[in-house]
Amino acid sequence: MAAMAAPVPPGPVPPGHAAPGHACLAAAGTADGLGTVAARAAAEALAVLGAFHPGPGDGLPAAVGTLVLLGPREPGFWAHVTAQPEFADSRPDPLDRWSRRVIGRLACGLGAKAVFPFTGPPFRPFHAWALRTGRAWRSPVGLLVHETAGLMVSFRGALGLRARLALPPPPAAPPCAACAGQPCRTACPAGALTPAAYDVQACRGFLAGPDGAGCMTAGCALRRACPASAGHARVPAQSAFHMRQFLR
Numbered sequence: 326m327a328a329m330a331a332p333v334p335p336g337p338v339p340p341g342h343a344a345p346g347h348a349c350l351a352a353a354g355t356a357d358g359l360g361t362v363a364a365r366a367a368a369e370a371l372a373v374l375g376a377f378h379p380g381p382g383d384g385l386p387a388a389v390g391t392l393v394l395l396g397p398r399e400p401g402f403w404a405h406v407t408a409q410p411e412f413a414d415s416r417p418d419p420l421d422r423w424s425r426r427v428i429g430r431l432a433c434g435l436g437a438k439a440v441f442p443f444t445g446p447p448f449r450p451f452h453a454w455a456l457r458t459g460r461a462w463r464s465p466v467g468l469l470v471h472e473t474a475g476l477m478v479s480f481r482g483a484l485g486l487r488a489r490l491a492l493p494p495p496p497a498a499p500p501c502a503a504c505a506g507q508p509c510r511t512a513c514p515a516g517a518l519t520p521a522a523y524d525v526q527a528c529r530g531f532l533a534g535p536d537g538a539g540c541m542t543a544g545c546a547l548r549r550a551c552p553a554s555a556g557h558a559r560v561p562a563q564s565a566f567h568m569r570q571f572l573r
């Protein structure tokens with residue numbers, strides 16, 4: 326599972342990519358503000374994790390005035406999503422199929438274009454887009470760290486709206502600036518993910534062995550060690566789902 330320029334560790338969401346999904350970028354666009362987008366997303370257990378005004382280098386149509394990134398709204402995301410039909414039909418990739426359906430519907434309701442981080446090639450630069458929001462940064466170990474989700478940040482999709490929405494100012498500094506001890510630097514029990522590098526094979530080998538049970542059942546120990554992730558903790562079943570996805 327990897328995808329962007331930076332090493333991508335095992336975790337909740339496949340590394341940032343996406344391909345065009347629903348294309349409901351209506352000629353009329355939308356006059357809804359970011360608060361309206363957030364409220365509609367919240368009704369689907371999704372949170373607005375950042376937004377920005379795309380430019381020529383962002384890989385989006387010129388008609389997109391604002392790109393809004395959506396991810397799990399915690400707590401409660403897993404209980405909500407696993408009660409949806411996609412998790413009851415025994416077909417593969419229920420989370421991605423749910424994301425397509427729900428975010429696609431949000432897009433059409435807002436006259437927007439939906440894009441997703443799990444379809445491709447071509448893959449969309451969700452990692453770079455997250456950095457563009459000013460609400461996520463490159464952590465000491467290379468993973469994205471988000472202002473409220475910490476190292477647990479993940480994206481289910483994004484909405485490209487025609488309107489150039491007013492956006493709140495981003496935080497002045499990443500959480501890492503005030504993080505005592507920066508535990509992510511040494512939290513990987515396999516030594517697979519460090520500030521120097523991400524050894525994917527070492528990680529996978531550790532997970533497949535008996536010592537990997539903790540990461541497999543509770544999620545990546547390094548991600549869990551991040552204090553900025555505390556408000557975005559995932560239930561064990563959610564972490565286990567993503568770890569199985571990573572190892573398959």
Ligand code: SF4
Pocket residue numbers: 464465470475476500501502504505507508509510550551552553
């Ligand atoms: S553990 Fe601290 S330094 Fe590492 S990503 Fe989290 S906030 Fe930043």
Ligand code: SF4
Pocket residue numbers: 334335512513514515516517518527528529531532540544545546547548
């Ligand atoms: S071995 Fe565990 S803690 Fe280390 S990167 Fe892999 S999942 Fe994360």
